[in-house]
């Protein structure tokens with residue numbers, strides 16, 4: 506599909522901040538803003554299964570737009586899941602309500618790599634995401650930019666080996682220690698699919714690409730340097746190269762949750778924006794990242810359980826600490842399902858209140 510004739514973008518704060526340009530107020534969006542908290546999402550979700558929504562461009566588009574209608578956000582993020590990439594490699598993934606994703610047949614050892622269906626033609630396997638992106642770009646009518654995303658290789662490997670969420674990632678880490686070669690092989694296979702998948706989203710109309718390394722917290726500096734960072738770097742380098750050949754230049758964000766030990770490496774990994782979780786101190790993180798990247802984050806998601814006036818005060822403090830240059834306001838991880846929309850809205854409004862006119 507040729508993503509031509511998209512409506513002109515009326516709010517480019519996110520893209521300007523990502524590129525380090527001046528902004529007259531700080532852009533704000535919220536990780537996991539679509540789905541999770543909204544009653545209007547639950548209505549769609551009860552009628553259709555989770556992956557049916559992902560695979561039906563009209564439904565994915567509708568759910569993507571819901572938070573943008575409700576809150577004064579500066580970005581939309583396409584409704585999908587990081588686990589569509591393992592699905593594209595032929596693995597079955599079920600979304601069990603109240604439990605989360607489950608792989609009936611996880612990768613139990615290196616021999617199982619032979620089960621992965623390759624090569625992956627992302628247009629054939631994940632074309633539904635590209636269609637959802639293009640449709641959503643039109644339906645947004647230029648109100649805010651649209652973010653595309655993918656999981657990073659280590660995080661996807663974690664789910665593919667564990668078969669579900671894990672408190673320790675010990676089965677997947679066991680691979681790293683016992684089968685380093687097979688681990689690199691798997692991470693490399695994932696990297697190639699992720700690159701094509703991100704390029705496809707950009708071609709379809711995504712205006713910024715975020716890579717979620719949500720399971721970085723399990724690794725620590727040595728494993729991260731060996732098994733996560735090289736692939737994170739390869740993704741940014743290869744995506745840019747492929748997009749350049751198509752005359753596209755799209756800012757990219759790396760969010761490596763729990764990788765407080767690797768901020769310097771992340772600042773130097775080829776992304777315009779580095780996402781920060783709530784465990785890092787804004788001043789300390791800013792110092793360590795330097796001024797060549799934009800910071801994104803990092804209020805503790807649980808702060809949204811606080812009374813409205815406390816949320817306002819915490820956001821005010823966050824704005825003071827980050828300053829208004831090279832910063833995209835967000836939470837330090839996704840919003841939780843039991844948070845009330847009113848409190849989510851208070852966060853967004855407070856960012857606007859305290860960061861404009863500077």
Ligand SMILES: Cc1c2[nH]c(c1CCC(=O)O)Cc1[nH]c(c(CCC(=O)O)c1C)Cc1[nH]c(c(CCC(=O)O)c1C)Cc1[nH]c(c(C)c1CCC(=O)O)C2
Nearest residue numbers: 536537538539540541583584585586587605606717719839
């Ligand atoms: C680790 C991870 C997953 N998925 C994702 C990550 C990385 C971000 C992070 O660390 O939170 C990313 C993701 N998943 C979803 C989005 C959509 C867009 C958005 O709102 O940001 C995004 C960006 C929808 C979803 N993905 C999922 C839901 C809930 C499904 C439902 O109950 O209807 C939604 C709206 C399910 C999901 N998907 C995943 C898990 C662990 C779960 C269960 C827990 C939960 O997040 O609710 C894997």
